[in-house]
Amino acid sequence: MDLTYTEEEQDFRARLRAWLAKVLPELxxxxxxxxxxxxxxYDLGWQRRLYEAGYAGLHWPVDAGGRGATPTQHxxxxxxxxxxxAPYVGANFVxxxxxxxxxxxxGTAEQRARWLPPVLxxxxxxxxxxxxxxxGSDLASLRTRAVRDGNxxxxxxxxxxxSHAEVxxxxxxxxxxxxxxxxxxxxxxxxxLAMRMDAPGVTVRPxxxxxxxxxxxxxxxxxxRVPVADRVGAENDGWRxxxxxxxxxxxxxxxxxxxxxxRTLGELARAAKANGRWDDPVLRRRLGRLYGEFGALWRLTQxxxxxxxxxxxxxxxxxxxxxxxxxxxxxxxxxxxxxEVLGAASLSLDEEWVPDRLSSLSYTIAAGxxxxxxxxxxxxxxxxxxxx
Amino acid sequence: MRAVDFQPTEDQQHLRAGVRGLLAGRYGRExxxxxxxxxxxxxxxxxxxxxxxxxxxGFFALRLPEAEGGVGLGLPEAVLVFEEAGxxxxxxxxxxxxxxxxxxxxAAAGTAVVTAFDLDGPLVAHLGDAxxxxxxxxxxxxxxxxSVDPLTPLHRVAAVGxxxxxxxxxxLLTAALQLGSALRTVELAVRYAGEREQFxxxxxxxxxxxxxxxxxLVRAEVARTxxxxxxVTGDPGEVAAAKLLADExxxxxxxxxxxxxxxxxxxxxxxxxxxxxxxxxxAEQWRTAAQAEELLAxxxxxxxxxxxxxx
Ligand SMILES: Cc1cc2nc3c(=O)[nH]c(=O)nc-3n(C[C@H](O)[C@H](O)[C@H](O)COP(=O)(O)OP(=O)(O)OC[C@H]3O[C@@H](n4cnc5c(N)ncnc54)[C@H](O)[C@@H]3O)c2cc1C
Numbered sequence: 001m002d003l004t005y006t007e008e009e010q011d012f013r014a015r016l017r018a019w020l021a022k023v024l025p026e027l028x029x030x031x032x033x034x035x036x037x038x039x040x041x042y043d044l045g046w047q048r049r050l051y052e053a054g055y056a057g058l059h060w061p062v063d064a065g066g067r068g069a070t071p072t073q074h075x076x077x078x079x080x081x082x083x084x085x086a087p088y089v090g091a092n093f094v095x096x097x098x099x100x101x102x103x104x105x106x107g108t109a110e111q112r113a114r115w116l117p118p119v120l121x122x123x124x125x126x127x128x129x130x131x132x133x134x135x136g137s138d139l140a141s142l143r144t145r146a147v148r149d150g151n152x153x154x155x156x157x158x159x160x161x162x163s164h165a166e167v168x169x170x171x172x173x174x175x176x177x178x179x180x181x182x183x184x185x186x187x188x189x190x191x192x193l194a195m196r197m198d199a200p201g202v203t204v205r206p207x208x209x210x211x212x213x214x215x216x217x218x219x220x221x222x223x224x225r226v227p228v229a230d231r232v233g234a235e236n237d238g239w240r241x242x243x244x245x246x247x248x249x250x251x252x253x254x255x256x257x258x259x260x261x262x263r264t265l266g267e268l269a270r271a272a273k274a275n276g277r278w279d280d281p282v283l284r285r286r287l288g289r290l291y292g293e294f295g296a297l298w299r300l301t302q303x304x305x306x307x308x309x310x311x312x313x314x315x316x317x318x319x320x321x322x323x324x325x326x327x328x329x330x331x332x333x334x335x336x337x338x339x340e341v342l343g344a345a346s347l348s349l350d351e352e353w354v355p356d357r358l359s360s361l362s363y364t365i366a367a368g369x370x371x372x373x374x375x376x377x378x379x380x381x382x383x384x385x386x387x388x
Numbered sequence: 389m390r391a392v393d394f395q396p397t398e399d400q401q402h403l404r405a406g407v408r409g410l411l412a413g414r415y416g417r418e419x420x421x422x423x424x425x426x427x428x429x430x431x432x433x434x435x436x437x438x439x440x441x442x443x444x445x446g447f448f449a450l451r452l453p454e455a456e457g458g459v460g461l462g463l464p465e466a467v468l469v470f471e472e473a474g475x476x477x478x479x480x481x482x483x484x485x486x487x488x489x490x491x492x493x494x495a496a497a498g499t500a501v502v503t504a505f506d507l508d509g510p511l512v513a514h515l516g517d518a519x520x521x522x523x524x525x526x527x528x529x530x531x532x533x534x535s536v537d538p539l540t541p542l543h544r545v546a547a548v549g550x551x552x553x554x555x556x557x558x559x560l561l562t563a564a565l566q567l568g569s570a571l572r573t574v575e576l577a578v579r580y581a582g583e584r585e586q587f588x589x590x591x592x593x594x595x596x597x598x599x600x601x602x603x604x605l606v607r608a609e610v611a612r613t614x615x616x617x618x619x620v621t622g623d624p625g626e627v628a629a630a631k632l633l634a635d636e637x638x639x640x641x642x643x644x645x646x647x648x649x650x651x652x653x654x655x656x657x658x659x660x661x662x663x664x665x666x667x668x669x670x671a672e673q674w675r676t677a678a679q680a681e682e683l684l685a686x687x688x689x690x691x692x693x694x695x696x697x698x699x
Contacts, residue, residue, distance in 0.1 A: 266692035288685030292629030296614035378598035387593040
């Protein structure tokens with residue numbers, strides 16, 4: 001058990017810190033939340049800078065265009081960028097944090113060469129077309145059909161809750177390549193495809209979230225043609241590939257946000273001190289507990305990362321579900337506490353933490369609901385029997 | 389390239405396995421129940437022979453330098469060992485005697501039983517068996533009170549001494565005991581849920597039961613990383629967080645374990661109540677939830693001036 005950084009890691013941190021101090025003041029002003037082209041340009045501009053400075057794809061394997069950094073260097077990167085208030089992955093969340101790593105782990109050499117560099121350079125954005133109106137938690141019941149026609153799949157169906165679909169170039173798409181039947185259970189017969197968002201037959205209709213913005217969309221697919229060569233993994237083996245994707249999504253995708261929460265807590269303490277609510281021991285203790293909890297969640301991240309570092313291919317384990325359950329709950333508690341610090345001002349959307357409070361309501365739903373995570377923990381980690 | 393590896397090393401894993409084996413042989417379930425039965429007749433007492441054996445195994449001298457006859461290991465090893473003791477519900481003032489090694493003669497070897505003023509108030513645990521009390525020049529007189537935990541006798545004393553020098557280490561090792569108990573209650577609940585059948589299926593197939601168990605594990609795993617991290621850094625804030633989270637994992641873990649056991653969970657015969665009662669005792673020792681939260685709040689406010697490093 002060790003938590004001390006090596007000299008190399010400390011050097012890495014110092015260089016990164018110096019670089020951030022230089023580039024962050026040069027960044028343009030952040031676009032407004034509804035300015036989607038502006039947000040895309042801003043997020044990709046940041047990715048481009050990272051790429052040019054050698055920080056893109058830090059922990060990706062070298063043969064996938066990455067820098068082959070240790071998991072710890074990646075953690076340091078997330079910690080320092082967040083601490084300095086640098087932009088987060090933003091619009092290319094899917095490309096950088098799960099489609100990319102999935103292609104790096106499961107794609108062919110040609111597929112890696114074709115898709116990964118544009119993600120790292122900040123040229124192309126990906127979105128995730130997994131959920132469907134009839135297939136949410138029960139993802140494997142998805143019905144979007146892909147029928148083979150020569151060297152193409154012809155795809156018809158619809159997807160929903162597709163984040164950032166409007167600004168994406170590519171979509172990691174789950175389709176059914178073999179209908180469910182007596183000898184084909186629903187988990188079989190699924191394939192993982194990369195679909196161009198500008199392909200004929202793709203229609204995107206934005207959906208407004210409870211926070212008021214159009215963060216996700218519905219996607220209608222009407223005889224869309226996707227080359228068979230753009231399938232990642234074997235035909236009908238997409239569920240296994242999906243599990244790899246989801247383990248990235250649940251395992252390491254939230255790391256930077258834990259650091260951000262620690263910073264928010266500091267700001268809350270200062271605000272509470274300034275408005276006198278700090279003198280309320282109930283609120284003070286609530287803040288103190290959260291501080292301890294987020295500290296422990298940061299340690300849990302380090303724990304999971306060193307566990308993934310020991311596993312083949314660096315794929316995070318199902319411990320990611322444990323983390324996600326604890327984290328999503330703590331994060332909602334954080335913003336409820338923020339509301340207590342603000343008092344009636346928490347009703348104003350102009351207050352800093354109020355839009356974040358609204359966004360945080362999705363944390364126990366997106367990327368697998370808390371109930372589903374509890375099923376996974378109970379059945380796959382604890383080995384409890386499946387119900388009838 | 390070497391990188392930070394937070395997971396236990398091979399040596400540490402061996403140490404833990406060794407202690408688990410030792411305790412399974414020397415203080416398994418039958419021994420535990422025998423001490424519960426004995427306490428009903430004669431009052432709970434520390435088993436001096438067991439104490440000496442723990443001493444011989446290095447339980448108390450673990451962190452004493454080799455030059456002073458100790459094992460020369462650190463807090464990370466100590467928390468792994470105490471986690472095992474918590475899992476087995478070994479009774480007695482383990483933490484206080486460990487802290488007294490090198491301070492009170494005989495503590496390191498387990499020939500002395502040492503307790504401490506580790507409760508917030510005039511109560512002291514295991515006073516009747518104690519050869520010494522940390523924070524007092526001599527063993528004070530005390531009036532016995534009826535203890536909620538059959539294996540932790542309590543006495544009321546007139547005045548308590550100062551143990552602040554031992555508070556962080558005491559809180560951390562107590563947190564490790566809580567962690568072991570929390571992990572054990574998850575195992576007990578999962579085992580029972582897989583065996584007990586109702587409505588024609590194991591109760592563990594019911595989602596309400598599954599989710600109780602899943603939440604038990606989440607609390608225990610978060611507590612585990614908090615305890616291990618605090619052992620590595622020794623940071624007082626991390627120790628407070630570890631105690632807070634481990635107390636909660638142990639107390640709520642035992643509560644949920646009781647619920648999963650149904651009527652059986654309410655019996656004297658099931659071990660669940662022993663975990664719960666001990667967890668209640670430990671939650672009051674060294675650092676309570678309120679004290680831990682206040683300490684953390686103070687640190688938070690202090691760090692809020694700077695950029696708020698995540699360490
Ligand atoms: C902000 C946001 C962004 C998202 N982005 C994307 C994206 O980019 N791409 C994408 O593909 N998807 C995305 N999603 C979809 C997300 O993955 C699903 O919403 C989620 O998996 C739940 O599915 P559902 O909405 O159909 O709810 P349902 O599955 O209908 O669940 C409804 C309720 O029933 C409960 N429930 C369902 N099944 C069980 C069960 N077996 N046991 C116990 N309880 C159960 C659930 O926990 C929940 O409380 C996003 C969602 C949100 C909120």
